[in-house]
Structures are given as structure tokens and as C-alpha cells.
Amino acid sequence: MLKKGVVVVSAVVAAGLAGHRFIPVLGGFTPVLESVLPWIGLLVPVLLLAAFATRSAAAAVAALVPGVVWAAMFGSALMRTPPGGPSDLAVGTVNVGVRNNASGEAVRAIAADLDLLAAQELTPGGPAAKQLNKMFKHRYPVSTVGLWSRYPIVDKRPLDVGMGWPRALRAVVSTPKGKVTVYVMHLASARPGHTASRDASLTQARKLVDADRSERILLLGDLNTATTDRGMRGLTPPLTDAQEVAGDGFGFTWPAEFPITRPDHILFRGMTATEAGVAPATGSDHRAAIASLRLQ
Template identity: 85%
Template sequence: MLKRVVVAVSAVVAVTLAGHQLVPALGGFTPVMESVLPWIGWLVPMLLVAAVIARSTAATVAALVPGVVWAAMFGSALVRSAPGGPSDLAVATVNVGVRNSASGEAVRVIADNLDLLAAQELTPGGPAAKELNKMFKYHYQVSTVGLWSRYPISQTKPLDVGLGWPRALRAVVSTPKGKVTVYVMHLASARPGMTASRDASLAHARRLVDADASARILLLGDLNTATTDRGMQGLTPPLTDAQTEAGDGFGFTWPSRFPITRPDHILFKGMTATRAGVAPATGSDHRAAVASLRL
């Protein structure tokens, strides 16, 4: 009996991993499941233990199949190393947490040695904005999102990504190596059975990117969409994920105490990622995503 259970569960796990994008959205459940897809790999050692208990070679082989599938899908993230080399732009994005009384301290630590920092869940005149205004010469804030820069900012524009109010922005940053068009976004939340608004805001973000003829584009923000969520296919491509390109590990950012997924992203076009990673953000329920880029 145990042998049959191991074989059946192994088959389900392998098919779920390999074919998750073919599974219907099921009212928004599947995209949320995809947000924690790498964690399904923990079922493999459990299945192997069960196979040993069952003393079945067939069950053991069956349990190894989802392990091979997982390794093919995610193994590169564990062995990947940053390309390194010279970089021209150090950037980060962080959801500071709207109820975070220590947001000033959080951004102060993160922003050290950065050229650009994007923040979400800002409060007007709150500690995070005040601290960043002291650290950076240039900034542009729209409602609860903002961009701070060591280089001049121009052509600023508030954006509504389908939420009915501006929770995104577009700006052009003039770096020593040329101009970079920067988007900062905080897309709608996604929960089981409630992904329609998030999906609509993702589609809106894609339309903005498609309509932008800039040679260099940088999209920073809390997209409420994990790297493994099917929704990310709407943005990568045409943009490239800095963590996937130059980060080691999965780069999970949420929840901060024990991150299990990555809704915070640094996406780009017309540049090369040399490094990427994650930094703690004091008091926030998110960690920050950081990256270095070569123009």
C-alpha cells in the first residue's frame, strides 16, 4: 500500500512541477501555488524516506523522478554565481512597510552606496522619505511610491496601473553613461481566489513597457508576482530579471523573517546585470532586492 502511495504522489509532484503552467488558474489558486513552487521540492526527501520504509525499488525510483525535475528547473539557481565585473549603476527596491516606524533606519542601511533606490508603501512625509531626502540629491515621489537618485531625474510622470489611483511612476535618470528610463511600481495584491486585479495591473505594466521606445529600461518594485508565477511571463521577456541573471539562490524577499517567495523585482532592458541579491529592511515585512548593472 505504501509503495503505491509513494509512486502516485511522486507522479503528481513531478507533473505539478513540470506542467504547472498548463494547470488552469482555478480561481487564482494556481498562480499563488506557483509563488512557492520551489518549496515543493521538500516533498522529495519525504517521498524517499517513505520509499525506504516500503523497501521498494520501484517506489525509490519513482521518488527520484520529481527530484530530477526539480533539479532541472531550479538547480541552476543554487549553483549560479554572479558574473561580476565593473558596474555603472547600483540599484535597489524595497517595500518599506506602511506601518513600519523604523522605515527610516531600514532605507538608511539599504541605500548606502546605492545610485538609485525605489520604495513602496511610503507615507507622505514619513521617516523613510525624510531619510532618503537627506541621502540623495534627486527624488520623485507619487503617492506611496518613490524614486531616489544620485543623478538628475527628468521627464517625471505619475502612472495608474489599473488601480484607479497612481501607484507607479516613470522617470528618466541621466547617469554618466547615458539615460535610463525608470519605472517604479506597486502592483495589486494577489491572494488565493483574488488575482484578477493583480493580473490586470500586470497587463497594464506590460503595455507601458511595450509602448516605451527607450534603449534602457529599469523596472523596480513590489509586483506582487513571484519569479515562478505565470504572470511574470508578461514582463520577462521583454525585460530581464536581475536575480535570475546575476543572483545566487532564489532571492526570496517575503515575508522578511522567513522569506518563501519573491514579489520584489529588478527588471531591465538594454543593460547587463553583474550582481544581484537581497538585503534586510528593518521593521518591514519585505526584504530589499538589490542589483548592480553595467550600462
């Protein structure tokens, strides 16, 4: 009985990993599952132990199958070496936490070596905004999101990503090596049974990117979805995820105490990522995503 159970569960796990995008959206369960997809690999050693207990070679082989699938999907994240090399732009994004009284301290530590910082869940005139205003010459806050820059912001406008009010922005930053179009977004939250608004805001984000003919695009923000979520299709590509090409590990950012997923993203086009990672954000339930980019 145990042998049969190991074989069946192994087959289900392997199929779920490889074919997760074909699973119907079941009341919002599927997006949550896809957001924590790498953690399903923890079932593999459990299955191997169960297979060992059966003393069955067939069960052991079956238990290895989801391990092979997991390695094919996520092994590169653990073995990746950031390309490094010269960079022209250091950027970051952080959800500072709307109830975070230490948000000023959080952004001070994160932004010290950055050229651009995007922030979400800002309180207008709050600790984070005040601290960033001291550190950066150029800024563009819109409602609860904002962009701070060491270089001039030559064009800017608020955006509605399908939520009925501006929780995103578009700004053109003039760097020493040319202009970069920057989007800062905080998309709708995704909770089991309540994903329609998140999906609608993702659709709007894709429309904005598709319509933008800028040579260089940088999208920073809390998108409330992981790279493994099918909702990211249409954004990656045409944009590239900095963590996926230049990060060391998975780059999980939420929840801060023990991150299990990455809703915070740095996506780009027309540049090359040289490094990517995460940084602590004092008092926030998110960690910050950071990256270095070389302008092409």
C-alpha cells in the same frame, strides 16, 4: 499500498512542477502555488524516505523523478555564480511597510551604497521619505511610491497601473553613461480568490513596457508576484530578472522573518546585471532587492 502511494504522489509532484502553467486557475490557488513552487522540492526527501520504507526499487526510482524535475527547474539558482565585473549603476527596491515606524532606519542602511532606490508603501513626509531626501539629491515621489537618485531625473510622470489611482511612476535618469528609463511599480495584491486586480495591473505593466522604445529600461518594485508565477509572462521577457542572471540563490524577500517567495523585483533591458541579492529592511515585512548593473 505504500509503494503505490509513493509512485502516484511522485508522478503528481513531478507533473505539477513541470506543467504548473497548465493547471487551471482555481480560485486564486494556482498563483499562490506558483509563487512558492521551489518549496515543493521539500517533498522529494519525504518521498525517498517513504520509498526506502517499502524496500522497492520501483518506488525509489519514482521518488527520484520529481527530484530530477526540480533540479532541472531550480538547481541553477543554487549553483549560480554572479558574473561580477565592473558596474555603472547600483540599484535597489524596497517595500518599506506602511506601518513601519523604523522605515527611515531601513532605507538608510539599504541606500548607503546605491545610486537609485525605489520605495513602496511610503507615507508622504514619513520617516523613509525624510531620510532618503537627506541622502539623495534627486527624487520623485508619487503617492505611496517614489524614486531617489544620485543622478538628475530629467523626465517624470505618474502612472496608473489599472488601479484607478497612481501607484507607479516613470522617470528618466541621466547617468554619466547615458539615460536610463526607470519604472517604479507597486502592483495590486494577489490573494486566494482575489487575483483579478493583480492580473489587471500586470497586464497594464506589460503594455507600458511594450510601448516604451527606450534603449535602457529598469523596472523596480513590489509586483506582488514571483518569477515562477505565470502572470510574469510578458514582462520576463522582454525584460530580464537581475536575480535570475546575477543572484546567488533564490533571492526570496517576503515575509522578512522567513522569506518563502520574491514579490520584489529588479527587471531590466539594455544593461548587464553583474550582481544581485537581498538586504534586510528594518521593521518591514519585506526584504529589499538590490543589484548592480553595467550599462551597455
